[in-house]
Amino acid sequence: MVSPFCGPKLSAYCSILSVWGVVMLGFLGLFFQLRSPTLIEDIPLEEWAANNHTFEYAKEKYQQTAMNCWIAAGIYVVLFFISFIQQRMHSRASYEV
């Protein structure tokens, strides 16, 4: 049996964090995709003026940020599985003892 490489507390922390991350970043991505106006300050629009404040440019940035959020959520899904497996290993180890 492969021994777990992070402790029970760390894996519990990581799984909680990743569940939160998946849910929140998933929703955040969705809202970026829907181009929520309240999130306009959160997208990188430094070069908007250079692009004549076109609607297309802002749209593209919204899209891009949404994608980033979803990828990050995906990374958290992976992290969740890793820490979940770690946790299972811990609980099994303590059960066997």
Place this chain on the structure above:
Amino acid sequence: MGSLLRSEEMTLCQLFLQSEAAYTCVSELGELGLVQFRDLNPDFNAFQRKFVNEIRRCEEMERKLRFLEKEIKKDGIPMLDTGDNPDAPAPREMIDLEATFEKLENEMKEVNANSEALKKNYLELTELKHILRKTQTFFEEAEFHNRQAMHDPYLGEETVGLLGEEAQQRGRGLRLGFVAGVILREKLPAFERMLWRACRGNVFLRQAEIDKPMEDPVSGDQVLKSVFIIFFQGDQLKSRVRKICEGFRATLYPCPETPSERREMSLGVMTRIEDLNTVLGQTGDHRHRVLVAAAKNIKVWFIKVRKIKAIYHTLNMFNLDVTQKCLIAECWCPCADLDRIQQALQRGTERSGSSVPSILNRMSTKQEPPTYNRNNKLTKGFQNLVDAYGVASYREINPAPFTIITFPFLFAVMFGDMGHGLIMFLFALWMVVREKQLQAKKIDNEIWTTFFGGRYIILLMGAFSMYTGFIYNDIFSKSLNLFGCQWHASNNEYTQAVLDHGKLFQLNPNGSYYGSPYPLGLDPIWSVAVNKIAFTNSLKMKTSIILGVSQMFFGVSLSLLNHRYFKNPLNIFCEFIPQVIFLFCMFGYLCILVFHKWVNYTSAEAGTAPSLLIGAINMFLFHYPVPKDGQVGVSDGQKGFQGFLVVVAVLCVPWMLFAKPFLLRYQQRYGQKRRKFDVLLGDINGESEVAFASPHTRYTETDIQFKHQHLSVNSGDLINHSDPEAEVTHHNDVGGSHHVEEEEEKVFDFPEVMINQSIHTIEYCLGCISHTASYLRLWALSLAHAQLSEVLWTMVMRIGLGFSGFVAPFAIVIIFAGWACMTVVILVLMEGLSAFLHALRLHWVEFQSKFYKGEGYMFQPFSFEDILDHGGEEK
């Protein structure tokens, strides 16, 4: 179940227990945990009481158990905790227990002494082994040196040349003596210096360190030691060296001089060490077996011994009757549970096999009974919040049931954020759902026990925070647009030309606003507005004043319930009514103005609305300046009404201040006419009597009879037993001071009443103003919380979202983790704590000061559960 609104009705009872049944009865009552015994022998010290001997035996047993526990812990053997709760054993079982513990303790002590002796022996042998090994190398070196000297022709020639054959032979003939021993390594330098000085450099010391640390048999510490060997010449030096060694606590060992003897000796030492090792192992095994056997039972034993001790401790509080056949106890118990107590007593009597039943009698008393609120696990946390301020007076309104809702609500007003509320809610929900498992774990961490004890409070706080967060439309400082924003930017006003010019645009409510408000909560448009704070400030300030004033009104009206319950009409007419009028004239009217301003002005007339603060100040100054153009002035009718309110409020002050003391004085002077005023004034002097004695009126007859009986039996003084006169005086003493405690008729003291009343009045009037202002903390903390969470989002999360390109997702992952940690630590924990403390203050000071006395004392029943939970400590 009794109601939570007032504490349980309590009664003082007298118990007559047959001496042989007393033990079992008290044990049953301890399991029940509904009876608080009073100490009937407060004048006796602990050694004059009847069951001193038994208590001492219990303490001895506890000491032995603690000793065993310590030994078990030292060996790291797990103690079995089955969680079962054995009944208190019968008194005769105590002897068995004592014998068992005695045997175990002796065995343990013997084993320990043996193993200590063995270890000491072992240490000596090991030291000797090291000495032999190290000295061997010293001698070998010396030999080698010698031989080298003999073979070195150059050296030989030189010596020969100088001293001749004779001298060399003399030198060889000198016998060098030596001692060998072991010393603590840190003492070595001092030892060496001492030797050098005391023997003037005429001794030769060689030393070598022993690599492995050795165990000190007494203390069990690991110590580092060194082997040394000292060469010297002559007996004088020998005795001096020995003395120094003694002084430094070095152990000297005999060391044979010839190599063959040394070898033999070391062989002998080795075999003895091996023998000792096996013996040591066996003693260790034996010790382990004994301890494992003890570890299985030790928890149960502890419980048994503590129960016995608690029972005897309680029995010590009882009085003995003249015939010594019967023990007399006095106790407080809830009226509703008298049946259960009777049953317990019956069980106890049956168990003891006694034929005479135990008797429970209610007594009447003028003493104030203890306060007992029956709580379940949900209400307990809130009751603790209230009790931390002061235990309610007997039968007073208990603020706890209202606190269950108002406390989380006021907390949530300051902590309004759906996201943070959800985190809190989920955490508490986890604790509530896994309650049993978590309780079984018995985590002894103070922070954890605080959180776990308040899990239902946190659960409600989280749920209410989600609600207020929804109203504030805040989730992690962002807004949700659930019902559709009610503002729009019309195309004809905001043309491309206008948009090209600036970054900020003003939305005029006349035109951009659809006219119907956002259905529930704050319109999400405000989250992108720069004047969001200005808007929410005005909203939250007004809300907090309205909430505060309504809570204060509620508090004052609860005082009406108290006055009615304690049959105190004077307080209603002279305190409650002026208080309500005062509060209404000043702040109730302000609240009406707030609602008026909210409802009455459309968006078109918004600019003309009057300022509330200025208006309120002007109302008290009777000063109404000419309104500026465009502002709505104060109408004449309103001026008159406001003036009237101020005058009434001012008149309320003397009403509160003088009415009650003067009426009381009047009543006192014309006391014979009291009957007439009873209708209006109630029974002022007897107010406490009415309250406490009312449940007992049915028992008056038995009570009178009982008092006599009580006095006649109250003579259980063992010390003065032979002297009847002393006995009588003594019992009168005890009876007079502790049992009957006749309350003296209160002497009416007008100045005192007047001073009390004026303090009360001033406190209330100033309190109304300062407390209303104090409720503004609801707004201030809510603003701080919203701003802090917004700052955290802009300063941390926005950085992560601002990345572009390949690294962006990874940056989001890392920064999100940081943001999440900071959210939990700063916003949920720290801000949560501060909002909690402010909510607590609002309840303790602003709310409870309106009606709550909190001068009672807690009902502390004799219960094994409590005693065992607190590790058998005395109350």
